[in-house]
Amino acid sequence: MVLEDADKEDIARTGGTGTMLYRLARIIQGGAAVCRQITANTGVRSGRHLSVACQPRDYALPNSTWNPDTKRMYEQLCRDPSWRRLPSYNTTVHHLDGTSPVVNRKTRLFTRNIDQDGVGFEYCMFYNKAEKRTVCIFQPGPYLEGPIGYTHGGCIATIIDATVGTGAVYTYGAAMTANLNIDYRNPIPLGSTVIVDSRVEKLDGRKVYASCQVRSHDDAVLHNEATGEGCWEIFIL
Ligand SMILES: CCCCCCCCCCCC(=O)SCCNC(=O)CCNC(=O)[C@H](O)C(C)(C)COP(=O)(O)OP(=O)(O)OC[C@H]1O[C@@H](n2cnc3c(N)ncnc32)[C@H](O)[C@@H]1OP(=O)(O)O
Numbered sequence: 001m002v003l004e005d006a007d008k009e010d011i012a013r014t015g016g017t018g019t020m021l022y023r024l025a026r027i028i029q030g031g032a033a034v035c036r037q038i039t040a041n042t043g044v045r046s047g048r049h050l051s052v053a054c055q056p057r058d059y060a061l062p063n064s065t066w067n068p069d070t071k072r073m074y075e076q077l078c079r080d081p082s083w084r085r086l087p088s089y090n091t092t093v094h095h096l097d098g099t100s101p102v103v104n105r106k107t108r109l110f111t112r113n114i115d116q117d118g119v120g121f122e123y124c125m126f127y128n129k130a131e132k133r134t135v136c137i138f139q140p141g142p143y144l145e146g147p148i149g150y151t152h153g154g155c156i157a158t159i160i161d162a163t164v165g166t167g168a169v170y171t172y173g174a175a176m177t178a179n180l181n182i183d184y185r186n187p188i189p190l191g192s193t194v195i196v197d198s199r200v201e202k203l204d205g206r207k208v209y210a211s212c213q214v215r216s217h218d219d220a221v222l223h224n225e226a227t228g229e230g231c232w233e234i235f236i237l
Pocket residue numbers: 027028092095161162165166169170175176177178179205206207229230231
C-alpha cells in the first residue's frame with residue numbers, strides 16, 4: 001500500500017488503526033461539506049455532471065442504466081423529507097474535506113471500483129435520522145453473477161455491510177464491522193431492484209448492534225436477513 005502525504009500526516013496524528021477510524025468519522029462532515037460546496041458553486045443541489053473543476057462525481061444519482069423500479073424508489077425517497085439522500089464517491093477519501101478533494105488516488109471504494117455504469121454495484125443510499133435507519137436501493141449488475149442469473153453471495157454481503165456500516169457511521173461516527181451474520185433466503189436476480197433496509201438497534205459500550213433485511217422492490221420477496229455488530233471509536237456526533 002502506498003501512503004500519501006495525507007495518510008502519513010493522519011498516522012502521525014492518530015496512529016495505525018486510528019487513521020481509518022479518524023477518517024471514517026470525518027466522512028460525515030466531509031460528505032456534507034461536498035454537498036454544500038457543490039451547491040454554493042453551482043446553485044444546484046445535485047446533478048451528475050457538475051461543471052465544477054475537481055469535484056468528485058456523485059455516483060448515487062440516477063443514470064441511464066437504472067431500471068424503472070430503481071428510479072421510482074429513488075424518486076419516492078427523494079420526495080420524502082424524513083429521508084436524506086447520501087452522496088457516494090468512488091474513494092472513501094473523496095468523502096473527506098469536500099472543499100479540497102484528493103486527486104490521483106490509487107485506491108478505490110470496493111463497491112465503486114468498476115467504471116462502467118450498470119454492470120456492478122449500482123446503488124444509492126438514504127438515511128433516516130429519527131429511525132436510525134439506512135436504506136440502499138440496490139440494482140446488481142451482470143458482473144456480480146454467482147449462480148447463473150443471480151447475484152453472488154459475497155456481493156450481497158458487501159452491500160449489506162456497506163449499508164449497515166454507513167448507517168452506523170452516520171448515527172454514531174467511526175466504526176469497523178466486527179461481526180456480520182447473513183441468512184440467504186431467496187436468490188436476487190441480476191438486474192432486479194432490491195431494498196437493503198438496515199437499522200441501528202443499540203449502542204452498548206463500544207459495540208453497536210444493527211439489523212438488516214433485503215427485500216424485493218415490491219416487498220414481495222424476502223431475500224436476506226442479517227445482523228451485524230461493530231466496534232466504535234466513540235465519536236458521538
Ligand atoms: C458514509 C460513507 C461511507 C463510505 C464508506 C463505506 C464504508 C463501508 C463500511 C464497510 C465496513 C467494513 O468493511 S469494515 C472492514 C471489515 N472489518 C474489519 O476488518 C475489522 C477487523 N477487526 C478489528 O479491527 C478489531 O477486531 C475490532 C476493531 C473489530 C475490535 O478490536 P478492538 O478495538 O481491539 O476491540 P476489542 O477490545 O477486541 O473488542 C471491543 C468489543 O467488541 C467485541 N468484539 C470484538 N470482536 C468481536 C466480534 N468479532 N464479534 C462480536 N463482538 C466482538 C468485544 O467483545 C468487546 O465487547 P465488550 O467487551 O466491550 O462488550
